[in-house]
Amino acid sequence: MPEHFYHKPFRFDTIFSGAELQSTDLGKSISNHIELIIFTRYGENxxxxDFGCEIWDLDFELIVSEAIWEEKFRKSLLKSIIGYEQRIDQVEVEVHISEVENVYPLRKITEIKKKVDITVRGKIRTTGEKYYFNIALFLSPLST
Structure with missing residues (x-):
């Protein structure tokens, strides 16, 4: 019996009309679940x-060392992915933080944000295929 994976976000008008939900492939389903883990704060579910990750607690933490912050977040995310995404093995997580400056000359505003690049690699258990996921998040807007 084949498994069905559904496209995110759900279209409620489709559900209420009785039509079939839009499906997606295994890789996209895994990516959707990892996004859910990243965007869920511990205690929110x-x-x-225990579902989620620590990024929302770390977002407001004063970053003394970027390397320590990256490692703390990487370990939190790795633990959650291993614990809650059972469809991939050999999981590796990379986290890199950088600053991005946006200048708005008409408004005379400079905005500095922290950018977090997250990469997840692994192997899909059922097929043996390599799995790759990458996302960038922006945190902590600082404006002048």
Whole structure:
């Protein structure tokens, strides 16, 4: 029996009209689940308080050492992916933080944000294929 993976976000008008939900492939389904892990704060899921990752707690932490911050977040994310995404093995997580400066000359505003690049690599258990996921997040807007 083949498994069905559904496209995110769900289209509620499709659900209520009784039509079939849009499906997606295994790789995209894994990516959607990893995004959910990243975007969920510990304690936010009322049925499982351990689901999520630490980025939302680290977002407001004063970054003394970028290397320590990256490693702390990397370990948190790796633990959650290994624990909650059972469809991939040999999981490796890389996290890199950098600063991005946006200048808005008409408004005379300079905005500095922290950019976090996240890369996840692994192997899909059922097919043996290599798995790759990459996302960039922007944190902590600082404006002048």
């Amino acid at each position: 009322r049925h499982n308080h």
